Amino acid sequence: MTVASQEINNLDGEPIEDVQGRPDPRRIPINQVGIRDIRHPVRIRERSGGDQHTVATFSMYVNLPHHFKGTHMSRFVEILNSHEREITVGSFRDMLHEMTQRLEADNGDIKMSFTYFIEKAAPATGVTSLMDYEVTFRGEQKGDSSDMYVNVQVPVTTLCPCSKKISRYGAHNQRSHVNITVRADEFFWLEELIELAESQASSELYGILKRPDEKVVTERAYENPKFVEDLVRDIAAKLNEDERFRRYVVVAENFESIHNHSAYAKIERDKDENPVH
DSSP states (O other), X not given: OOOOOXXXXXXXXXXXXXXXXXXXXXXXXXXXXXXXXXXXXXXXXXXXXXEEEEEEEEEEEEEEOTTOSOOOHHHHHHHHHTOOSEXXXXXXXXXXXXXXXXXXXXXXXXXXXXXXXXXXXOTTTOOEEEEEEEEEEEEEEEXXXXXXXEEEEEEEEEEOHHHHHHOSSXXXXXXXEEEEEEEOSSXXXXXXXXXXXXXXXXXXOOSOOOXXXXXXXXXXXXXXXXXXXXXXXXXXXXXXXXXXXSEEEEEEEEEOSSSSSEEEEEEEEETTTSOOO
């Protein structure tokens, strides 16, 4: 692999040396070099048909062979600026390919994290409010092959089955975070993964709840107790049924209300390597 040098002149017409393109005598390759935590405006497609404008935080890396001193950092930013259009999993993959080609690298990695908002109606009164979810796109390219992954972090409520069983009245519950990561082999909406996590919890969360809504949510959670183990297993069972998701990771963390620690569970599966018989 060679990095093409591009002659650039200063204001006097004199050529400016490409310092990054100098040979490096140490002959030590670098696995990842690039930029991280740069914020950039993006547009994300919504299932409802519109676009959501948000700000994403990007990290972009390529490998650097042993015989080059440095990479061209400005090209990472140029690639971001050229992608003002709506970003989908498909266009994100295109950005990954463009990055490795322009930096003339064999391997590349892009991570984009942003907050995604969904308008939700309260269960009894129907009052609407926005719920925020943390989403991450990640693309990895190694040689001619590339993989795309999508992660959603979904806050939910879980109620302890043991507490409900042994107590004369009431049961302790807690807010929980569910993280679902899937390899994006086929098209899907972010809303699908979010709704999957919420549907398997003791109860979903809302931005605004009036008293009738709070009654519904409290009673719903009480009638649907879940251990952290139940939560990840129930979500994994649904993902097992969906052939679009061949590889996934499900993580749940309960921020316990009666302990000074969290309860944690994780399921990871590659259907192609570990088929269900």
